[in-house]
Structure formats: C-alpha cells, structure tokens
Amino acid sequence: MGKALRPKGWVLLAYLLPGLIIYSFVVLVPIFSAFRYSFYSWTGGPKKTYIGIGNYLELLRDEVFWHSFLNNVLMTVYGLIGQVGLAFIFALLLMSKIVKLKGLHRTMSYFPSTLAPVIIAFLWMLIYNYNYGLLNAGLTKLGLGNLVQSWLDLTGPIVLLVSIPLSWQNIGFFTLLMLAGLSSINKEVLEVAELDGATGVRKAWYVIIPLAKPTLVVASLLCIANNMRGFEHIYAMTGGGPGNASSVMALYAYQTSFLRFRYGYGSALAIAIIALTMLMILLSTLALKRGENQKGGAY
Amino acid sequence: MELQLELKSQASSRRLLPGPAKLMVNALMLLFTASCIIPLLWIGYSSLKTQAEFANNILSLPSAPQFGNYLEAIKITNMLQLSWNSARVTLLSVIGITAISFVTGYITARLDFKGKKAMIFYYLFGMLVPIHALLVPIYLLFKNFGLADEWYTLIIPYIAFNLSLPIMLVSSYVVGIPKEIEEAAAIDGLSFSGTMFRIIFPIAVPVLTTVAILQFFSCWNEFSFALVLLKDESLRTVPLGMSYFKSQHSTNYPQLMAGMVLSMLPVTLVYFTFSSRIIAGVMSGAVKG
Numbered sequence: 376m377g378k379a380l381r382p383k384g385w386v387l388l389a390y391l392l393p394g395l396i397i398y399s400f401v402v403l404v405p406i407f408s409a410f411r412y413s414f415y416s417w418t419g420g421p422k423k424t425y426i427g428i429g430n431y432l433e434l435l436r437d438e439v440f441w442h443s444f445l446n447n448v449l450m451t452v453y454g455l456i457g458q459v460g461l462a463f464i465f466a467l468l469l470m471s472k473i474v475k476l477k478g479l480h481r482t483m484s485y486f487p488s489t490l491a492p493v494i495i496a497f498l499w500m501l502i503y504n505y506n507y508g509l510l511n512a513g514l515t516k517l518g519l520g521n522l523v524q525s526w527l528d529l530t531g532p533i534v535l536l537v538s539i540p541l542s543w544q545n546i547g548f549f550t551l552l553m554l555a556g557l558s559s560i561n562k563e564v565l566e567v568a569e570l571d572g573a574t575g576v577r578k579a580w581y582v583i584i585p586l587a588k589p590t591l592v593v594a595s596l597l598c599i600a601n602n603m604r605g606f607e608h609i610y611a612m613t614g615g616g617p618g619n620a621s622s623v624m625a626l627y628a629y630q631t632s633f634l635r636f637r638y639g640y641g642s643a644l645a646i647a648i649i650a651l652t653m654l655m656i657l658l659s660t661l662a663l664k665r666g667e668n669q670k671g672g673a674y
Numbered sequence: 675m676e677l678q679l680e681l682k683s684q685a686s687s688r689r690l691l692p693g694p695a696k697l698m699v700n701a702l703m704l705l706f707t708a709s710c711i712i713p714l715l716w717i718g719y720s721s722l723k724t725q726a727e728f729a730n731n732i733l734s735l736p737s738a739p740q741f742g743n744y745l746e747a748i749k750i751t752n753m754l755q756l757s758w759n760s761a762r763v764t765l766l767s768v769i770g771i772t773a774i775s776f777v778t779g780y781i782t783a784r785l786d787f788k789g790k791k792a793m794i795f796y797y798l799f800g801m802l803v804p805i806h807a808l809l810v811p812i813y814l815l816f817k818n819f820g821l822a823d824e825w826y827t828l829i830i831p832y833i834a835f836n837l838s839l840p841i842m843l844v845s846s847y848v849v850g851i852p853k854e855i856e857e858a859a860a861i862d863g864l865s866f867s868g869t870m871f872r873i874i875f876p877i878a879v880p881v882l883t884t885v886a887i888l889q890f891f892s893c894w895n896e897f898s899f900a901l902v903l904l905k906d907e908s909l910r911t912v913p914l915g916m917s918y919f920k921s922q923h924s925t926n927y928p929q930l931m932a933g934m935v936l937s938m939l940p941v942t943l944v945y946f947t948f949s950s951r952i953i954a955g956v957m958s959g960a961v962k963g
Contacts, residue, residue, distance in 0.1 A: 401834035405811035491895035604804030625806035648807035
C-alpha cells in the first residue's frame with residue numbers, strides 16, 4: 376500500500392485497541408490471575424492464606440482430577456475416531472461421483488452443529504432414557520430386548536456413551552472441513568493417478584490421504600483442543616456421574632470452585648488444565664509432524 | 675425419496691463400481707444423514723403428544739396435536755424473557771464481533787506494523803486455550819470489577835472469545851481485494867478511515883455477513899459463561915433457562931420436548947434460510963484456518 380494511505384500510529388492503535396483490550400480482559404488477565412490465586416487457600420471470603428505450591432502438591436495426588444484428565448484423553452481418542460476419522464470417510468464418499476444428493480447430505484449433517492450443546496445433551500439423555508428412550512425402543516424392536524438398560528447409569532462405558540453425542544454433533548463440521556481440504560487438492564494429480572490405474576480405495580490410500588495430510592492435521596488438533604476443554608455436554612448430560620465416572624477436567628474445576636467454594640484450588644486446576652492441554656497439542660503436533668516424514672497416513 | 679435415489683444412481687451406473695456397491699454407498703450416506711435428523715424429528719412430533727400417549731408408545735405419531743405443551747413450556751420457562759435476553763446479548767455481541775474483526779482483519783491484511791505477527795498469534799491462541807478452565811478467574815475478575823450479573827455482562831466474553839476466526843476470515847478476504855481500488859481512493863483524497871469504511875466495507879459485506887451468521891450460532895447457544903456469570907434469574911439466556919427447566923420438570927417429557935423445540939427454533943430458521951452461505955463460510959474458514 377502506498378504511503379499516502381498509511382494512517383498515523385495513534386489512529387492505527389485506536390482501531391486495534393478495543394479488540395485487544397476486550398480480548399486481553401477475558402483471555403490473558405484471567406490466566407495471570409488464576410496463576411496468582413493458585414498459591415492461596417481461599418474460599419472466596421476476605422481471608423486468603425498463602426500456601427505456596429500446596430495446591431499443586433494436592434493436585435498431583437488428586438485421583439479425581441487425574442481420572443478426569445484420563446477421561447478427557449479417552450474422549451479425545453473417541454473424537455479422533457468418531458469425528459475426524461468418520462468425517463474423512465464421509466468426505467471421501469461425498470467427493471466421489473457415486474454419491475447422490477450431496478447437497479442434502481452436507482446440509483443435514485451440519486445441522487446438529489448449530490444447536491446448543493445443552494439441547495444436544497437433553498436430546499441424548501432422552502435417547503438413552505430407560506423407559507422412554509429411542510435406544511431402548513429400537514433395541515426392543517430389533518428383538519434385542521435383553522440389552523435394554525439405563526444407559527447413563529453404566530459406569531464402565533460411560534465415557535464412550537457421552538462421546539457419541541459429541542461426535543454426533545460435530546461430525547458435520549469435520550466433514551465440511553475435510554471437504555474443503557479435499558477439494559483444494561489439485562484435480563490434475565487425481566486424474567493422473569486414475570490414468571495410472573489407481574481407483575477407489577487405492578486412490579484414497581496412496582494419493583488422497585498423503586495430499587490431505589495438512590487438513591487431517593488441522594482437524595486432529597482442533598478435535599484435541601475441543602475434547603480437552605469439553606464441559607457443557609457432560610455438565611448437562613451426567614454432571615460427571617455416576618460418581619465421578621464421566622467427569623472431565625473443566626467440570627471438576629467448576630465443581631471445585633463453585634460448588635465447594637475452593638477458589639484457590641480451582642485456580643490451580645485451571646492452570647493445570649491449560650498446561651496439560653497445551654502439552655497435548657504440542658505433543659500431537661510433534662507426533663503428526665514426525666509421522667509425516669515417515670509414512671503416508673496422519674494417524 | 676429413497677426410491678427415486680436408487681433409480682437415479684442405477685441409471686447413472688459407471689464403470690468403476692457395480693450397481694449394488696453404489697447402492698450400498700448411497701444407502702450408507704442416507705443412513706448417516708438420517709441419523710443426524712431423525713432424533714430431532716422425534717423430538718418435534720413427540721412434543722405434540724399427551725404425556726400418557728408418549729408413555730404408551732414413544733415412537734407413534736400424535737393422535738391429536740397438543741399445542742398446550744408449548745403454552746405450558748413457554749409459561750414454565752418464561753421463554754419470552756429468556757428469548758429477549760438471548761436476543762439482546764446475541765445481537766450486541768455479533769455487532770461487536772463483526773465491527774472489531776472487520777477493522778482488525780482489514781488492518782492486518784493491508785498494513786505492516788511492529789508486533790503484527792505477535793498480535794495475530796495472540797488472537798490465534800484464543801482458539802486453543804481451554805476457556806472452560808478459566809471460568810473461575812473470569813468469574814472473580816467480573817465480580818471484582820462489578821461487571822457480573824448485569825444485562826451486558828455476557829457481551830464481554832462473547833465478543834472476546836469469538837474474535838479469532840472472524841479476524842482470519844476477514845483478513846484473508848481483504849487480501850483478495852485488488853489494492854488498486856484503495857490507491858485510486860487515496861488519489862481522490864480519501865483518508866485511511868474513509869477508504870476502510872466507505873470503499874472496503876461495502877466490498878466486504880459478504881464475508882461480514884458470514885461472520886455474523888456463524889457468530890450468531892455461537893452466542894445464542896453459549897452456556898458456560900451464562901451459568902457462571904449470571905445469578906439473577908431475570909437475566910438468564912435460553913440455554914441457561916432450559917437447563918433449569920430440565921431439572922425441575924424432567925418427568926413431563928412432551929413438555930420438555932416442546933421447550934427444546936422452542937429453544938432450537940431461532941437457530942433452525944437461520945440455518946435453513948442461510949444454509950448454503952453458512953456451509954460455504956465454514957468451508958472457506960476451514961481452508962484458511
């Protein structure tokens with residue numbers, strides 16, 4: 376841009392500041408204040424006791440927190456399969472010439488993404504409901520009446536059960552993301568591959584997956600970030616129960632702070648969640664980058 | 675519709691796959707699409723049944739539509755108040771997001787200045803940071819500043835947490851606008867601000883519309899900040915109000931479903947009105963992100 380159009384420094388600053396101020400107030404300042412509060416034992420009243428790294432020592436021994444962390448990791452794994460993986464297959468199918476009604480598929484599968492997580496949670500509580508649930512009704516219809524049960528009271532597979540609604544809601548988004556990535560692949564490369572006799576699954580495996588790697592990496596990172604901070608679905612669906620079986624880190628931090636009024640410890644949890652999430656994202660970035668150098672798939 | 679589809683795909687049989695395999699693939703896709711919609715249709719028609727009728731057979735269609743469920747749901751949830759609160763907060767947040775992302779996106783696309791890279795990174799960081807971990811410090815911060823429990827409380831986090839993607843969308847859209855337009859404007863004596871608002875703004879309306887629609891969903895559906903920052907019942911938003919409705923009236927399922935339908939209505943209307951633009955917007959955001 377020519378010099379004539381360059382605004383004075385203060386004009387530039389005046390334009391950028393409102394965004395930066397409001398963003399910093401809600402994103403950056405809380406991180407610093409959480410760090411500060413995390414060294415105190417504090418129930419919200421006027422009395423704040425400095426306890427050094429006491430909260431962090433407690434956190435290291437806190438089984439519920441680490442169980443919640445593992446649930447987050449497990450949900451991430453389910454998410455990578457149920458959201459990124461399935462979405463990639465659906466996107467491949469939607470790219471092919473075989474599938475009809477592409478517009479309908481795209482429009483309908485994205486629709487759940489636009490609904491509130493709370494509503495998605497209610498919907499799936501109704502689906503899992505013992506007496507009035509779609510799932511049990513379907514099983515009865517199929518003659519599998521012996522499988523009928525109160526699904527959200529199961530401790531064992533509870534993380535899988537609460538991950539299904541998350542996948543259900545987000546798969547349309549990831550399908551669109553994959554479609555965008557796939558459609559930016561050079562058509563000529565695909566045509567050359569077809570001339571060389573690569574079709575169907577072989578084309579997908581040897582040509583499309585390597586070319587789609589950047590999209591798969593972005594989708595995986597987004598999926599990891601989403602699942603590490605998951606809160607609303609679990610809060611509304613199970614409240615972390617039965618017991619703490621389906622608890623996740625953010626929900627545990629919320630309960631610790633707002634139901635047990637342990638603001639100091641809750642702040643330490645917040646710092647731990649941020650650190651663990653960043654660590655997960657960093658590790659997976661490294662892993663995905665390394666996988667890129669070694670072989671085809673991003674998985 | 676399924677029958678028609680089968681006929682069509684048979685008619686266009688190509689050499690790659692035999693007919694049955696194509697049918698299978700199409701059936702699979704239809705099944706997937708149906709699974710995204712059928713639970714919602716079930717909620718929709720079940721909300722019109724009496725409680726006894728629903729308990730008797732959860733799958734059957736309502737024999738006589740019970741619109742009374744909707745009246746009850748509106749009354750119990752105070753849905754009009756909830757909708758007004760949500761509409762006010764959402765509208766102002768979306769205006770704020772669109773304005774800030776337009777100005778910031780335009781400047782990052784067109785100007786080089788010290789700290790630009792750091793600023794872009796700073797905004798991107800907001801997409802990765804686990805916001806729900808920060809509910810405690812944000813609550814304490816808002817309380818200390820006297821910003822909690824006001825009608826405008828939610829606008830602040832809603833704007834802040836929805837800036838990252840819109841700034842990127844606007845910025846990459848502006849990069850695609852020929853610079854000659856601005857140079858011509860400068861020769862005609864238009865200032866920087868004049869060029870931004872009078873020349874570029876009208877050109878950027880399509881991307882700003884996409885931003886506004888996408889952020890409408892995000893703000894309308896938000897739950898966590900509303901849960902933590904609002905104690906006053908008269909300020910509750912739709913998702914927050916619904917969560918209390920659920921815990922208080924969890925036995926009358928048709929009524930609960932009526933409430934769910936009502937709370938989904940605005941996003942559903944916006945989605946099916948603008949679906950092609952929304953999908954195009956998400957896809958372009960995905961490529962740029």
